[in-house]
Amino acid sequence: MTAPGTAPGSLLGAIGGVPRPETDVVVDARNVNKWFGRLHVLKDVSIQVKRQEVVVVIGPSGSGKTTFMRCINHLEKIQSGRIFVNGRLIGYREAGSGKLVEDKEKNIALQRQEIGMVFQRFNLFPHMTALENIIEAPIQVRGTPREEAVAVGRALLDRVGLAAKESVYPNQLSGGQQQRIAIARALAMKPALMLFDEPTSALDPEMIGEVLEVMKELAREGMTMIVVSHEMGFAREVANRVVMMDDGVVVEEGTPDQVFSSPKQDRTKVFLSKIL
Amino acid sequence: MTASLFSRSGTRRALLVGCLVLVALTVSGCSKTYSVRPQFFWDSLFHPSPAIVNGLGLTLGISVVAQFLGVILGVFAALGKMAKFRPFRTIANIYIWVFRGTPLLVQLSFFFYGFATAGLFKWPTVTSGPIYILPEVLAGTVILGVNEGAYMAEIVRAGILAVDPGQTEAAKSLGMTYGQTMRRIVLPQAARVIVPPLGNEFNNMLKTTSLLSVLSVMELYNTFSVAAGNSFASFELFAAAAVWYLLLTTIWGLVQSRIERRLARGTATGSSGPSGPQGPGWRNRFFGRQYYDASASGLGGH
Numbered sequence: 001m002t003a004p005g006t007a008p009g010s011l012l013g014a015i016g017g018v019p020r021p022e023t024d025v026v027v028d029a030r031n032v033n034k035w036f037g038r039l040h041v042l043k044d045v046s047i048q049v050k051r052q053e054v055v056v057v058i059g060p061s062g063s064g065k066t067t068f069m070r071c072i073n074h075l076e077k078i079q080s081g082r083i084f085v086n087g088r089l090i091g092y093r094e095a096g097s098g099k100l101v102e103d104k105e106k107n108i109a110l111q112r113q114e115i116g117m118v119f120q121r122f123n124l125f126p127h128m129t130a131l132e133n134i135i136e137a138p139i140q141v142r143g144t145p146r147e148e149a150v151a152v153g154r155a156l157l158d159r160v161g162l163a164a165k166e167s168v169y170p171n172q173l174s175g176g177q178q179q180r181i182a183i184a185r186a187l188a189m190k191p192a193l194m195l196f197d198e199p200t201s202a203l204d205p206e207m208i209g210e211v212l213e214v215m216k217e218l219a220r221e222g223m224t225m226i227v228v229s230h231e232m233g234f235a236r237e238v239a240n241r242v243v244m245m246d247d248g249v250v251v252e253e254g255t256p257d258q259v260f261s262s263p264k265q266d267r268t269k270v271f272l273s274k275i276l
Numbered sequence: 277m278t279a280s281l282f283s284r285s286g287t288r289r290a291l292l293v294g295c296l297v298l299v300a301l302t303v304s305g306c307s308k309t310y311s312v313r314p315q316f317f318w319d320s321l322f323h324p325s326p327a328i329v330n331g332l333g334l335t336l337g338i339s340v341v342a343q344f345l346g347v348i349l350g351v352f353a354a355l356g357k358m359a360k361f362r363p364f365r366t367i368a369n370i371y372i373w374v375f376r377g378t379p380l381l382v383q384l385s386f387f388f389y390g391f392a393t394a395g396l397f398k399w400p401t402v403t404s405g406p407i408y409i410l411p412e413v414l415a416g417t418v419i420l421g422v423n424e425g426a427y428m429a430e431i432v433r434a435g436i437l438a439v440d441p442g443q444t445e446a447a448k449s450l451g452m453t454y455g456q457t458m459r460r461i462v463l464p465q466a467a468r469v470i471v472p473p474l475g476n477e478f479n480n481m482l483k484t485t486s487l488l489s490v491l492s493v494m495e496l497y498n499t500f501s502v503a504a505g506n507s508f509a510s511f512e513l514f515a516a517a518a519v520w521y522l523l524l525t526t527i528w529g530l531v532q533s534r535i536e537r538r539l540a541r542g543t544a545t546g547s548s549g550p551s552g553p554q555g556p557g558w559r560n561r562f563f564g565r566q567y568y569d570a571s572a573s574g575l576g577g578h
Contacts, residue, residue, distance in 0.1 A: 073449055105454055113451030123446035127464050137450035140460060182446075189450060 011187065011214070012221045014155035019223075021051050021192040023087040026224045027072060032081035034067060041067050042078070043248040049193075052222045056235040056256070059245035060271055065228045068245070069195050072226070073115040074108050086114060086192055113141060116186030120198040122178040124170040124185070130157060131166040134185045142189065149188070156184040160214050176207030180214055187218075194218065196227040230275050232260060244268045316512035320500070321519060331499030332520065338417045338488065338495060339481045345421025346481075347474065350428025355458070357433055368429065375426035381487055383423055388415045388491050416488035424481065431473045435466035468539050475532035482524050496520055 012018050027049035034042040041064045049055050057065045070076040072083060074091030080100070083090045091108055092100040124133050134153040138144040144152075157163050160180040170178050179199060186194060196215065200208040212234050219225055219238035229235070235242055235256045242259040244252040244267070252265045263269050320328055356368030375383065391397040399411035439462050447457040486497035494502075500517035504510040 075445055075448065109448070109451050109453045112449055115449070117446075117449035119442060119446065121442055123440070123442040125443065125446070125461055125465075136460065137447075137452065140456050141451045185450070 009159070010221050011156070011159045011217050012223065014159050015152060015187055015190045018052075018221065019190045019192050021086055021224060024051050025049070025084075026051055026053075026086060026193050027226065028082075028084040028087075029068075029072070030082045030084075032068070032071060032078050032083060034064075034071065034076065034078045041248050042071070044081070045245075045248070045250055046081075047243060047250065047253075049224060049226060052224055053240045054219045054223075054225045054227065054238050055241045055243060056239040057226065057228045057243045057245060058230055058235075058259075058271070058275075059251075060274075062247075063245040064248040065245045066197055069197050069226060069228050072193075072195060073112050073117055075117075077102070085111065109141075113189055114192045116189060116191035116194040118179070118182050118186055118194070118196045118199045120202050122170070122175070122182045122202075124178050124182055126170050129167045129169055130162065130173070130181050133170070133181060134188045137185070138188050152188055153184070156187055157181070160184050161210070174207060175203045176210045179203065179207075179211045183211075183214055183218070192224065194223055194225045196225065196229065198228050200229065200231060232276070236260065244271065246271065310511065313509055313512060316507065316509040317516050320503075320513060320516040325503075327494070327499050327503070328496070328520075331494055331496040332524075334413070334494060335482065335485050335496040336524065338413065338420065338485050338493075339478065342417050342420035342424055342485075343478050343481050345418070346424025346428045346477070347432075349422060349425025350432045351463070353425055353429035354432035354436060357429060358436065372426045372429050375423050380420070380423050380484065381490060384416065384419050384487060384490055387419050388412065410493075412488070412491040412493050416485075416491050416493050420481070420484065420488070424477065427477065428474070431470055431477070432466065435468075435470035436462055438469045439465045471532075471536055471539055475528070475536070478532075479525050479528055482528065483521055 025048055027047065029045060029047045032042050032045045033040070045064070045068055047055070047068075057069070059065045067076055071078050072085065072090065077091070078100075082092075082100075088111060089103075090111055091103055093103050095101045124130075125136065128136060131150065131153050134156060135144075135146070135149040138149040138152065139146055154163065154166065157166050160183060162177055162180055162184075165173060165177065165181075170181070173181070183199075199215065200211050203211065208231070212231060215225075215227070216234065216238050227234070227239075239256050241253055242256050243250055244259060244263075244265070246267045252259060252263060252268050259268065260272065263272060324332070353368045353371055356364040357372070359365055359368075388399065392399070399415040401411055402409040402414055443461055443465065444457055447461040452460070485493075485495050488495055489498035489501060492498070497517060500513045504513040507513070
């Protein structure tokens with residue numbers, strides 16, 4: 001089951017190795033614009049994420065970072081620009097005159113299978129046990145045989161340190177445990193890309209570490225990740241790139257060291273001084 | 277005498293006295309013009325005739341089928357009302373508007389007698405193996421169900437809206453389609469909100485079937501009504517009919533509370549499911565899930 005180059009005890013080993021994105025550039029967002037009514041929340045945002053890259057997006061609240069993340073799997077519509085994941089346009093198809101037409105719901109669902117997402121508030125399914133949460137989408141969406149899904153689900157639970165909790169309902173778990181299961185749930189779909197939307201900001205301080213550990217492990221094993229987070233330690237340790245957004249614009253991007261230690265833009269300096 | 281009693285004592289006591297006077301009047305009135313024959317009452321409860329048993333079965337059967345139909349239609353009407361596609365919304369809204377805005381009695385008469393008289397549609401007799409359904413029973417059940425669907429639509433819609441939007445987003449982000457999201461994620465959670473009012477709807481349904489007497493359906497009420505017409509024992513027989521209905525609704529009440537407890541699985545107040553610690557229910561109810569978990573399995577110790 002384990003793909004070459006993946007340690008047997010690793011997270012991605014549990015799902016048969018690093019899922020292979022089909023292209024070198026996994027996410028290619030070009031001049032994305034989005035309005036909420038008259039509020040221009042994304043202004044010509046262009047970001048590229050390469051295979052096995054970990055990109056951390058920072059910025060003050062209301063800067064559009066979460067909205068941008070949600071556009072990548074089309075939980076939000078965009079008004080202009082293009083977002084390609086795995087080389088395929090997300091959420092839309094090109095109409096003749098260069099206009100975008102929203103894609104069929106079925107196609108959007110198909111594309112989302114390749115994009116795992118972890119939410120700030122976990123959003124585990126409360127009527128299902130930990131294991132049922134994880135095997136639900138593989139069985140329903142991918143059509144994986146139940147025994148196989150259960151085996152993968154158990155392996156994932158083991159890797160996130162929650163093997164003992166497989167038949168426990170989410171309301172009996174701590175926030176940190178719920179978030180780790182949410183990560184396992186997303187991984188069970190063997191996504192080529194993982195999106196993390198402030199995965200630790202709803203957690204009590206003592207539980208942040210356990211979730212970040214899982215995310216770091218995932219990054220080290222070569223998962224392509226976009227993380228909206230203000231966890232500096234995490235960014236310094238595993239991020240290839242930090243993107244600073246403010247007021248719907250990408251203000252600055254660079255390695256964690258460049259952005260955190262010697263920011264070029266004043267807006268970045270002001271923001272960093274506030275969160276440090 | 278009565279007036280002076282009212283003015284002197286509190287409202288509650290006055291009401292009590294009023295009730296006693298009313299009962300006394302009824303009984304004394306009865307003794308002059310109407311001789312009560314208690315055996316009609318007791319016999320129809322403890323030795324029910326085949327007609328009564330049949331009526332009971334029909335009432336129960338029609339209620340269950342009509343309610344089932346109502347729930348299905350209610351789900352579709354609720355989804356229609358919330359659809360992005362405008363024609364679906366329009367259809368759902370018209371359906372709800374019409375069936376909630378007209379009396380059930382009129383709907384029954386119109387779709388059974390009205391349609392038959394105009395030659396538009398004659399309800400058929402359904403025979404299939406051991407099943408034999410008279411046209412009026414079929415019509416009554418379907419119309420009751422369609423009427424019920426209009427009421428269920430609002431209940432289902434409220435249930436769906438009560439589910440955290442984050443649930444839909446999580447399901448979508450896993451690649452689930454709209455149908456899968458609804459069926460597997462949203463509706464099971466909405467069910468918890470829907471079941472208590474649904475139970476009340478079914479309680480109503482059990483009693484509302486008596487309106488099918490206008491179609492000459494021999495359900496419980498009509499059976500007693502006919503018997504009362506034949507024997508003139510209206511007092512005893514309708515009292516017995518009331519007791520039968522009371523029995524049905526009471527049993528349903530017990531069933532309902534069991535279902536609600538089962539559905540509470542995985543919520544803050546529910547039992548902990550198949551593998552969790554099963555403690556005495558009162559502890560959960562009085563102190564909540566947290567208390568019980570912390571003391572039983574040490575989950576609280578983070």
